[in-house]
Amino acid sequence: MDIITTIIYLFLFIIMMVFVFSIGMLKKYMPKKEVILVLLVAFLIGSIGGAFFLDPIYDELPNVVNAFERTMPNNEETLYLDLSSSINIDELKNNLSATDGFKSFDEKSINIPMWSFNEREHDYFDKIVGNIDSNYKNHTIGKSDIQITLADNYSSSQALKSFSNWYKLVYDDTISYAQVHAVLVVDSSSFDEFEQILLQRGIVASKIEGPIQDSINNTNSSMLTNTEFTLVCGGIGVVVAFLGIYIDSVVPIVRKTKKFLREKRRR
Structure with missing residues (x-):
């Protein structure tokens, strides 16, 4: 929401509260029983004004805080990415690194989908995977997949190629797909x-x-x-109505207080 729209919505809500205040001031011309009706009307007007004018502004609060955080120096955002090995990860990395605000892009691990392992197959892969490539930092054998943690500066394409070569020798088949887990770190100001x-x-x-x-x-x-916020706005309407109802009593008290303070200073 732009600033002009925000100002207009606030202005319209204030006008509604002025109207509620004016209704409250008419209390002296009404029977005492009508005060409850005045408060009910004030609550409804406050709720309607809050729902139509203040609620859209309130919903923008996270974006306002978000914008403030972007202006803070040295703030960084870490994005965890699940990528398909079929995309050109090197091209993606080059594109990202050429953008202002880039900090780092690291391929952390690959997840290779397999078949549903039986116990013997699970134990076999658990023993053998770590010996396929010295750049496999760690590995986890799931029920139907293999996750391999990569050494620093070792790419997912290299890891998938070495695993596929071994798989070709042992099973006479190829592995051509894996899910790549990467971490991208950027300046908060360039997040968008x-x-x-x-x-x-x-x-x-x-x-x-x-x-x-x-x-x-x-x-x-x-x-x-949204419901709670609307009810709070209705409560604001009731408070404003009370101020209008008792303004005749409040003003003399305020004047007496100011006069008392002035006289006290002179002494």
Whole structure:
């Protein structure tokens, strides 16, 4: 929501509250029983104004906090990516590294889908995978897949090729697909640019960590629901109506207080 629209919505809500205040001031011309009706009308007007004018502004609060975090120096966002080995990861990395705000891009592990292992096959792969390539830092054998953690500066394409070569020798078949788990670190101020580059390739981060995401999560967890916020706005309407009803009593008290303070200073 742009600033002009925000100002207009706030102005319209204030006008509604002025109207509620004016209704409250008419209390002296009404029977005492009508006060409850005035408060009910004030609650409804406050709720309607909150739902139509303040709620859209309130929903933008995470984005406001988000924008503030982007301006802070040295803030970084970490994006966890699940990539298909069929995409050109080297080209993606070069594209990302050429963008302002790039920090690092590391291919951490690959996940190779297999068949449903029986116990003997599971034990066999658990013993043999670590000996296929010295750049396999670690490995985990699942029920129907193999996850291999890569050494630093070792690419997923190299890891998949070495595994496929071994698999060809043993099983006379090829492995051509794996899911690549990578970690991208960028400046918070450039987060949108990198997110757009990924979206153009159909890539969505499976997890994001950093000040921006933390601020969004914290803000969302502390915010009221739309219904709760609307009820609070209705309560504001009731408070404004009370001020209008008792303004004749409040003004003299305020004047007496100011006069008392002035006289006290003179002494």
